Amino acid sequence: MSAKYGELGQARGAGRSLQAVYPFVEPPDLQTGETRHCPVVIAGGGPIGLATAIDLDRHGIPSIVLEKHDSVSDGSRAICWSKRTLEILDRLGTGQRMLNKGVTWNVGKVYHGDRPDPIYTFDLLADKAQKFPAFINLQQYYAEEYLIESLAGHPAVDLRWHSEVVAVETSPERVTVTVTTPAGDYQLTCDYLIAADGHRSPVRHMLDLDFEGRVFEDNFLIADVKMKADFPAERRFWFDPVFNPGKTALLHKQADDVWRIDFQLGWDIDREAELDQKTVDARVRALIGGDIEFDYEWISLYTFQCRRMKNFVHGRIIFAGDSAHLVSPFGARGANGGLQDVDNLVWKLALVLEGKAPPDLLDSYDQERVYGADENILNSSRSTDFMTPKSDISTAFRDAALELAKDFAFARMFVNSGRLSVPCTLDQSVLNEPDTEDFSAKQRPGSPCLDAPIMLNGSESWFLNQLGDCFTGVLFSDATGSITDEMRALEDWDIPVRAVIVKPDNGSPSGGAIIDSQAYLHSHYDARPGTYYLIRPDQHVAARWRAFDRTKVERALSRATGHST
Amino acid sequence: MKSEINISDPDGFYSSLIDLHEGLSTDESLIVNAKLILMMANEIGDRSILDEMLAFLRNPSEDQSR
Numbered sequence: 101m102s103a104k105y106g107e108l109g110q111a112r113g114a115g116r117s118l119q120a121v122y123p124f125v126e127p128p129d130l131q132t133g134e135t136r137h138c139p140v141v142i143a144g145g146g147p148i149g150l151a152t153a154i155d156l157d158r159h160g161i162p163s164i165v166l167e168k169h170d171s172v173s174d175g176s177r178a179i180c181w182s183k184r185t186l187e188i189l190d191r192l193g194t195g196q197r198m199l200n201k202g203v204t205w206n207v208g209k210v211y212h213g214d215r216p217d218p219i220y221t222f223d224l225l226a227d228k229a230q231k232f233p234a235f236i237n238l239q240q241y242y243a244e245e246y247l248i249e250s251l252a253g254h255p256a257v258d259l260r261w262h263s264e265v266v267a268v269e270t271s272p273e274r275v276t277v278t279v280t281t282p283a284g285d286y287q288l289t290c291d292y293l294i295a296a297d298g299h300r301s302p303v304r305h306m307l308d309l310d311f312e313g314r315v316f317e318d319n320f321l322i323a324d325v326k327m328k329a330d331f332p333a334e335r336r337f338w339f340d341p342v343f344n345p346g347k348t349a350l351l352h353k354q355a356d357d358v359w360r361i362d363f364q365l366g367w368d369i370d371r372e373a374e375l376d377q378k379t380v381d382a383r384v385r386a387l388i389g390g391d392i393e394f395d396y397e398w399i400s401l402y403t404f405q406c407r408r409m410k411n412f413v414h415g416r417i418i419f420a421g422d423s424a425h426l427v428s429p430f431g432a433r434g435a436n437g438g439l440q441d442v443d444n445l446v447w448k449l450a451l452v453l454e455g456k457a458p459p460d461l462l463d464s465y466d467q468e469r470v471y472g473a474d475e476n477i478l479n480s481s482r483s484t485d486f487m488t489p490k491s492d493i494s495t496a497f498r499d500a501a502l503e504l505a506k507d508f509a510f511a512r513m514f515v516n517s518g519r520l521s522v523p524c525t526l527d528q529s530v531l532n533e534p535d536t537e538d539f540s541a542k543q544r545p546g547s548p549c550l551d552a553p554i555m556l557n558g559s560e561s562w563f564l565n566q567l568g569d570c571f572t573g574v575l576f577s578d579a580t581g582s583i584t585d586e587m588r589a590l591e592d593w594d595i596p597v598r599a600v601i602v603k604p605d606n607g608s609p610s611g612g613a614i615i616d617s618q619a620y621l622h623s624h625y626d627a628r629p630g631t632y633y634l635i636r637p638d639q640h641v642a643a644r645w646r647a648f649d650r651t652k653v654e655r656a657l658s659r660a661t662g663h664s665t
Numbered sequence: 666m667k668s669e670i671n672i673s674d675p676d677g678f679y680s681s682l683i684d685l686h687e688g689l690s691t692d693e694s695l696i697v698n699a700k701l702i703l704m705m706a707n708e709i710g711d712r713s714i715l716d717e718m719l720a721f722l723r724n725p726s727e728d729q730s731r
Binding site: 479482485486491492493494497501503507508509510513514516519 | 667668669670671672675676679680682683686689691694695698721725
């Protein structure tokens with residue numbers, strides 16, 4: 101059987117030897133011959149498809165996940181999981197496992213030429229006191245295995261291995277999906293089909309849809325090796341190092357003593373020769389030195405693209421993850437972007453399926469995530485343009501920035517080895533209720549909520565764990581404040597708004613009040629007694645006011661759920 | 666002479682700078698760069714700053730002050 105994921109380039113290497121394989125279970129649909137209807141069918145059992153199914157179940161929506169292959173990712177692939185992704189996975193149940201197993205890092209270092217000291221160092225965790233670090237590195241197969249194992253707690257998710265979507269047919273009322281399995285073909289119908297089927301998306305091809313954007317003329321070689329090395333866990337990136345002259349290289353630690361090594365090769369190369377083990381051995385030796393024993397985990401030769409679909413929503417078929425957008429790997433914006441798709445989509449889909457929001461709400465997924473994808477594509481394209489200059493003059497500017505970086509701090513800001521994924525702030529969204537009062541812009545309508553340590557019922561906890569899945573109304577009060585009956589009544593609305601209260605350190609913790617024990621929340625959210633935030637189910641700010649007003653909250657909730665703008 | 670960054674959105678500016686040269690030959694780019702230097706120099710105006718930059722670029726290794 102071929103690898104679970106098609107290659108952007110060519111891959112070689114055995115992958116991890118103990119890769120989990122899952123059995124094909126003949127679905128009842130094959131025996132009954134009846135066409136079963138499920139609210140949501142998901143094409144693709146990678147991280148995006150699995151996370152979508154789990155999130156849907158949190159909203160009580162059953163789904164069927166169809167995965168063509170019988171295993172998790174064959175190689176490390178996506179390795180850098182961002183803070184926002186870990187927060188999303190924490191809501192879905194696997195964030196803590198990811199953190200425990202992964203290699204935590206916040207610092208990146210950029211080197212130039214033969215200088216032993218970095219010309220530039222960056223710390224990606226701007227706000228300290230967060231539950232999750234800026235990044236962890238963990239092989240993609242672990243992320244998938246954890247999601248699969250967590251399905252034990254989600255019996256309404258029906259994950260079907262060896263099940264390939266081979267045809268889709270749409271009508272105004274439903275989507276009909278034809279599935280091929282080792283035991284024969286069958287059909288399913290659904291209200292919505294989520295195409296989480298990767299960068300070569302068969303569903304996208306079935307609909308005759310394509311990507312728009314740029315393909316870059318450069319080749320990169322990933323050699324993930326297993327070795328005992330005491331290199332730091334930081335992201336180390338080289339421009340023009342002695343071991344890869346005139347090109348770039350990257351070294352980054354993963355779990356289980358696996359290291360990601362990435363070499364820029366240039367455009368005119370002999371692909372077969374570059375994948376020859378002796379050639380790869382020589383490249384790896386030149387970087388790590390002659391003494392360290394190593395073995396290969398995964399080797400891949402790739403080119404990259406910065407492209408996306410024009411629209412992610414096509415009637416009852418919705419694209420998420422790599423099927424919808426592709427970027428270069430240097431910003432860790434692929435899988436991290438895809439999980440933000442899931443976070444954004446699922447609550448909207450749930451409200452539409454429950455009849456509580458108009459189908460137009462899904463247009464905001466298209467708008468918000470196209471905006472997010474464009475941000476990722478812009479950053480990724482700029483990094484690539486810096487690493488792979490297209491002309492002599494671009495090369496001259498790049499080299500000038502690198503040389504000046506030695507003496508001038510400003511020039512280091514131009515040095516671009518990848519601008520790593522930061523959560524997207526949905527500034528342009530139609531779902532936002534614009535500020536009408538004086539507030540700091542640090543957190544604003546459209547911002548993903550910033551975490552902070554809190555005390556809850558006498559124990560240490562985190563703010564983000566109090567938000568999500570449904571709308572939340574957060575009242576910041578003085579020490580003696582309380583949730584009013586009017587706020588409490590919002591919990592019984594058609595679309596409930598859970599009421600929570602945040603009090604300063606000297607406030608009474610009774611009634612489940614969140615105690616802002618280190619005052620981070622009041623600072624991050626520019627809060628005064630009376631300040632009220634309406635937070636979306638995906639932990640983004642929908643609206644905020646200096647005082648609670650039922651009519652205003654009602655209007656903002658209407659707007660945030662696609663009823664009116 | 667400033668050492669710290671003085672431009673907001675440095676990535677955006679760098680990108681515009683590269684775009685300026687899009688489609689130009691190397692000779693054409695040299696002229697465009699020269700024009701840009703002259704325009705920027707006039708905008709800075711202060712001879713002492715300009716002279717400091719010229720001196721640095723002439724002998725970069727001698728200036729360890731930053």
